[in-house]
Amino acid sequence: MDFIPVTEKDRNEMLKQIGVSSIDDLVKEFKPALTRKLNLPKPMSEFELMQHMKTLSKKNTILKYFLGAGSYNHYIPSAVNHLLMRGEFSTGYTPYQAEISQGTLQAIYEFQSFICLLTGMDIANASLYDGASALSEAVLLSSSYNGRNRIFVKDGLHPQYLEVLKTYCEGTELEFTNEIDEKTTCVIAQNPDFYGNIENLGYLSEKAHKVGALFVTCVVEPTSLAILKEPGNYGTDIVVGEGQSFGIPINFGGPYLGFMAVKDFLLKKIPGRICGMTTDVKGNKGFVLTFQAREQHIRRERATSNITTNQGLMALASTIYLALMGRNGLETVAKLSYGRSHLLHKKLVSIGFKPLNKKPFYNEFIIKTPKPSSGIISALLKKGIIGGLELGDDMMLICCTETNTIQDIESFVSTVGEIL
Amino acid sequence: MKLIFEYEEQITGHLSDEDIPIELPDDLTRNELPLPNVSEIDVIRHYTNLSKKNFGVDIGFYPLGSCTMKYNPKINEDVAMLDGFRNLHPLSKDDCAQGSLQLMWQLEQYLKEITGMDAFSLQPAAGAQGELLGLLITKAYFKQKGEKRIKAIIPDSAHGTNPATAAMCKYEIIVIPTDSRGNIDLQKFKQSLTADTAIVMLTNPNTLGLFEENILEICDLAHKNGTLMYCDGANMNAMLGITRPGDQGFDMIHLNLHKSFSTPHGGGGPGSGVVGVKSFLADYLPIPRIIKQDNKYILNNIKRRSVGRVHSFYGNFGMLVRAYSYIMSWGTDIRKVSEYAVLNANYLLSLLKDIYDLPYDRKCAHEFVISSEKFGEKSALNIAKRLLDYGFHPPTIYFPLIVHEALMIEPTETESKETLDRFSFVLRSIADEIKESPQVVKGAPYTTPVGRLDEVSAARKPNLRWIPK
Numbered sequence: 019m020d021f022i023p024v025t026e027k028d029r030n031e032m033l034k035q036i037g038v039s040s041i042d043d044l045v046k047e048f049k050p051a052l053t054r055k056l057n058l059p060k061p062m063s064e065f066e067l068m069q070h071m072k073t074l075s076k077k078n079t080i081l082k083y084f085l086g087a088g089s090y091n092h093y094i095p096s097a098v099n100h101l102l103m104r105g106e107f108s109t110g111y112t113p114y115q116a117e118i119s120q121g122t123l124q125a126i127y128e129f130q131s132f133i134c135l136l137t138g139m140d141i142a143n144a145s146l147y148d149g150a151s152a153l154s155e156a157v158l159l160s161s162s163y164n165g166r167n168r169i170f171v172k173d174g175l176h177p178q179y180l181e182v183l184k185t186y187c188e189g190t191e192l193e194f195t196n197e198i199d200e201k202t203t204c205v206i207a208q209n210p211d212f213y214g215n216i217e218n219l220g221y222l223s224e225k226a227h228k229v230g231a232l233f234v235t236c237v238v239e240p241t242s243l244a245i246l247k248e249p250g251n252y253g254t255d256i257v258v259g260e261g262q263s264f265g266i267p268i269n270f271g272g273p274y275l276g277f278m279a280v281k282d283f284l285l286k287k288i289p290g291r292i293c294g295m296t297t298d299v300k301g302n303k304g305f306v307l308t309f310q311a312r313e314q315h316i317r318r319e320r321a322t323s324n325i326t327t328n329q330g331l332m333a334l335a336s337t338i339y340l341a342l343m344g345r346n347g348l349e350t351v352a353k354l355s356y357g358r359s360h361l362l363h364k365k366l367v368s369i370g371f372k373p374l375n376k377k378p379f380y381n382e383f384i385i386k387t388p389k390p391s392s393g394i395i396s397a398l399l400k401k402g403i404i405g406g407l408e409l410g411d412d413m414m415l416i417c418c419t420e421t422n423t424i425q426d427i428e429s430f431v432s433t434v435g436e437i438l
Numbered sequence: 439m440k441l442i443f444e445y446e447e448q449i450t451g452h453l454s455d456e457d458i459p460i461e462l463p464d465d466l467t468r469n470e471l472p473l474p475n476v477s478e479i480d481v482i483r484h485y486t487n488l489s490k491k492n493f494g495v496d497i498g499f500y501p502l503g504s505c506t507m508k509y510n511p512k513i514n515e516d517v518a519m520l521d522g523f524r525n526l527h528p529l530s531k532d533d534c535a536q537g538s539l540q541l542m543w544q545l546e547q548y549l550k551e552i553t554g555m556d557a558f559s560l561q562p563a564a565g566a567q568g569e570l571l572g573l574l575i576t577k578a579y580f581k582q583k584g585e586k587r588i589k590a591i592i593p594d595s596a597h598g599t600n601p602a603t604a605a606m607c608k609y610e611i612i613v614i615p616t617d618s619r620g621n622i623d624l625q626k627f628k629q630s631l632t633a634d635t636a637i638v639m640l641t642n643p644n645t646l647g648l649f650e651e652n653i654l655e656i657c658d659l660a661h662k663n664g665t666l667m668y669c670d671g672a673n674m675n676a677m678l679g680i681t682r683p684g685d686q687g688f689d690m691i692h693l694n695l696h697k698s699f700s701t702p703h704g705g706g707g708p709g710s711g712v713v714g715v716k717s718f719l720a721d722y723l724p725i726p727r728i729i730k731q732d733n734k735y736i737l738n739n740i741k742r743r744s745v746g747r748v749h750s751f752y753g754n755f756g757m758l759v760r761a762y763s764y765i766m767s768w769g770t771d772i773r774k775v776s777e778y779a780v781l782n783a784n785y786l787l788s789l790l791k792d793i794y795d796l797p798y799d800r801k802c803a804h805e806f807v808i809s810s811e812k813f814g815e816k817s818a819l820n821i822a823k824r825l826l827d828y829g830f831h832p833p834t835i836y837f838p839l840i841v842h843e844a845l846m847i848e849p850t851e852t853e854s855k856e857t858l859d860r861f862s863f864v865l866r867s868i869a870d871e872i873k874e875s876p877q878v879v880k881g882a883p884y885t886t887p888v889g890r891l892d893e894v895s896a897a898r899k900p901n902l903r904w905i906p907k
Contacts, residue, residue: 020771020774021508021509021511021700021851021852022774022775022778022851022852023852023853023854024778024781024782024851024854024855025855028854028855029781031855032781032782032784032785032855033781035785035788035789036781036784036785036788036801037788038784038801041777041778041780041781044780044781044784044801045680045681045776045777045780045803047649047651047801048649048676048677048680048681048803049649049653049654049681049686050654050681050685050686051680051681052679052680052681052682052685055679055770055773056551056552056678056679056770056772056773057551058548058551058552058765058768058769058770058772059766059769059770060769060770061766061767061768061769061770061771062766062767062769064513064767067513067517067763067766067767068513068516068517070766071517071520071759071763072520074522074537074540074541075517075520075521075522075523075537076522076537077522077536077537077540078522078523078526078530078534078535078536078537078538079530079533079534079535080521080522080525080526080534081530081534083527085527085529085530087529088528088529088750088751089527089528089529089751091525091527093452093453095452095478097478097481097482099519100482101482101485101486101489103515104486104489105494105495105496105497106489106490106492106493106494106496106497107489107492107494107704107705108494108496108510108515108702108703108704108705109494109495109496109497109500109507109510109702109703110492110493110494110495110500110703110704110705111500111502111505111507111703111705111706112703112705112706113705113706115493115822115826115831115832116888116891117823117826117883117886117887117888117889117890117891118491118492118493118826118831118886118887119491119492119493119705120488120491120492120887120888121488121489121490121491121492122492122705122706124439124441124488124491125485125488125705127441127902127903127904128441128442128443128904130902130903131441131443131903131904132473134903135471135472135473135906136471136473140903141902141903142902142903144706145706145707147563147564147567147708147749148563148749148750148751149750150747150749150750151563151567151748151749151750158606176750178747178750178751179750181746181747182746182747182748182749182750184746185574185724185745185746185747185748186570186748188574188577188578188745188746189570189573189574189577189606189607189608189745190606190607190608191608216462216466217466218465218466243468244471245460245462245467245468245471246462246466246467246468247465247466247467247468248468251468260750267524267525268524268525268526268527268528269523269524269525269526269755269756270523270526270527270528270530270535270538270751270752270755271528271749271750271751271752271753271755272528272563272708272749272750272751272752272753272754272755272756272757273563273707273708273754273755273756273757274750274751285900291706292902293902294896294897294900294901294902295896295901295902296891296892296893296895296896296901297891297892297895298888298889298890298891298892299881299889299890299892300889302888302889304888304891305891306891306893306896308893308896308897308900308902309897309900313598314566314598314599314601314602315597315598315837316598317598317602318598318601318602319601319602319604319605319611320605321598321602321605323602323606324566324569324570324599324602324603324606325564325566325567326564326565326566326598326599327564327565327566327694327696327703327706327707327708327709327711328564328706328707328708329563329704329707329708330703330704330705330706330707330708331702331704331705331706331707331708332704332707332708334704334705337442338481338485340473341442341474341476341481341484341485342450342452342476342478342481343450343451343452344450344451344473344474344475344476345450345471345472345473345474345475346450346451346455346475347450347451347452347453347475348471348473349471350451350453350455350456351453353455353456353458353460354453354456354458356458356460357456357458378461378462378463378466399531404527404530404534407529420453
């Protein structure tokens with residue numbers, strides 16, 4: 019397949035204009051020259067490509083998920099993708115030229131507003147890569163704000179987020195601590211935590227503030243914010259998290275949507291793009307990227323972060339999703355996710371599973387299995403169900419969203435019942 | 439246009455409501471959810487109308503230097519949307535994920551062949567995260583060797599991400615100037631290369647759009663000094679099938695799949711900043727690695743010397759699907775991409791160099807930098823704004839920083855001669871306008887949804903979100 023429109027006649031005229039006789043003359047400085055063809059497959063026509071990709075995609079098995087753990091299978095209204103596929107949105111880049119990017123810029127402004135409304139914070143940025151890197155950026159922000167380098171992480175952080183955080187800390191010379199004291203730069207807690215537990219973290223933010231540390235809340239399942247207390251309400255200075263639940267397919271783990279929101283006093287320290295409302299020469303309302311003096315293309319080695327390309331189109335997806343669902347729709351998503359998971363939990367307890375959550379949970383719970391979890395997972399797999407995440411020999415992390423129907427739940431329970 | 443929050447209350451929601459009691463104590467629940475309820479038709483109109491205030495490759499010529507704004511084939515969108523890819527949970531067992539794992543493994547093989555590297559990680563979500571990974575590997579490598587190396591050499595023409603990333607990793611940054619031919623200054627380079635130099639970060643071809651003429655010698659000198667060579671692969675679109683960074687002597691590279699491999703830029707992402715390394719650094723790549731064993735693909739979590747993980751899961755998988763699809767459509771002919779990218783750039787340069795100044799008079803690679811300094815201060819900005827009235831996206835301006843009033847132009851291979859002719863005609867006309875009616879150019883643009891925006895008050899009186907009344 020060929021996406022080059024230059025004809026042979028054009029090419030010859032162009033070479034003549036340049037003053038060379040062949041394209042090879044233009045690349046003769048490129049050393050060392052590759053003297054063979056690259057060892058790649060034969061080019062495919064569009065038809066062949068589609069057949070090939072369909073075959074490949076069918077090697078994956080898509081089942082009914084009772085599995086979350088950082089990737090949540092919520093329903094996505096059709097309209098999201100129809101709008102997202104518009105080339106006006108998808109084929110532009112970072113809106114440096116504000117006059118011809120008002121669509122993207124207003125959408126970012128709306129995204130920032132949605133994130134602030136949901137989290138109860140003052141300022142949000144235009145997105146970061148994913149939940150895990152957003153958490154790492156929060157730590158860098160904290161350290162740059164108070165000049166300290168020790169991180170306290172409350173139990174219950176997503177293990178893969180912790181791994182990413184450790185990787186970032188290795189490079190940036192930050193370390194972990196078990197004490198909250200005058201050397202602590204920030205205290206991190208995930209809410210709901212990896213095991214599903216929900217807490218009012220006011221006590222922990224107080225503890226952090228008492229020693230001058232920042233308090234960071236990490237939200238991995240943000241539909242919970244439709245019903246749960248907003249983190250800004252219990253003393254959080256930085257909220258970071260994963261926006262995938264808002265209209266973004268699970269897509270084998272990416273592209274997802276990191277987000278960050280902060281209290282006013284951290285405005286000049288926040289990483290990434292920020293969009294602001296202003297006026298044009300005629301006094302009309304308009305939007306621009308603002309506070310760019312924080313960023314790498316201006317500040318270079320003194321930037322607040324190295325980030326440039328973020329997850330723009332995913333931020334747009336979540337904005338459209340939130341607009342489509344609205345207050346009522348999002349509350350329904352949260353209520354159904356809560357309701358379905360509590361229904362399954364109750365049914366599993368009634369057939370001999372032991373509850374392990376010591377606190378209330380939202381749509382995900384950890385439970386002790388009466389038989390080895392691997393056997394339970396396999397039995398469910400045979401019925402087309404991914405029953406959850408195995409945690410050790412006799413524990414499972416199970417999740418429901420509004421896409422898990424009551425029939426699915428009954429089938430889950432009866433399948434498990436058969437092997438007990 | 440009004441904000442989505444300013445619509446009057448309507449009927450919304452895409453799920454049937456059920457009466458489900460929430461049994462949570464008050465200190466865990468919120469009092470109100472201050473989101474709007476807007477009907478689907480109004481949401482569709484709102485964002486469709488917003489999209490009409492945007493510019494993209496699908497609308498017109500977008501020669502934004504360093505960003506490779508080439509056409510994004512629509513077939514790649516369709517294949518990325520296939521149910522089997524889109525609806526696979528990242529924690530599915532390997533048995534259920536063979537299609538996706540095969541795609542990723544195969545993509546790694548193709549990227550190895552294209553770059554001359556020995557191993558790849560697909561985790562980094564964008565070029566800047568790829569750079570971070572490169573420097574984390576550098577740190578781990580020297581730590582393992584027991585060498586204390588604290589310096590990173592970076593040319594003055596580098597992308598801002600290079601020094602920003604090096605600073606994140608606490609490296610001392612040594613900036614090397616550019617010589618009169620637009621190369622990194624070899625003498626200064628030699629002087630700066632000391633026993634504590636960990637890494638040299640180079641973009642090749644560099645941000646002036648020029649192939650580094652001394653690249654073989656630079657890599658050789660660095661290696662003799664025990665220093666690693668990192669390639670910022672933002673400009674890979676010049677080299678596909680022509681020359682390979684791995685053969686030039688680079689030890690590591692990040693590729694921006696959203697540039698050379700045509701995944702759409704999305705209004706600022708998602709991108710993908712995959713990282714390739716030579717075999718002696720392969721063990722440092724993030725886990726999990728994808729391995730092929732008895733014709734099965736497996737996610738391997740054995741850490742060995744790995745720096746750890748840089749992504750919640752495995753990277754921006756949807757972008758990997760598009761890049762894979764792009765490579766499959768070109769296959770063995772992929773060299774043509776770079777040949778025509780270089781042809782188009784040199785052709786456009788030949789049409790413009792008599793009216794604008796060319797700071798380094800050489801044949802260019804896939805992009806070039808001209809200067810409008812002779813048209814006065816802020817002329818690059820004014821020209822950029824005037825181009826909007828003619829229906830073009832402007833070039834990158836004021837970068838690289840070493841060229842005054844820089845216009846950095848990257849036409850890409852997907853543009854026709856007709857488009858390039860028209861663009862050069864317009865740039866000539868604007869040069870005439872500057873001489874004949876300078877006020878017209880200074881006041882531009884006139885035809886866009888809004889005029890020039892007040893960036894000063896945007897920063898002085900920040901309005902960064904909607905606040906409920």
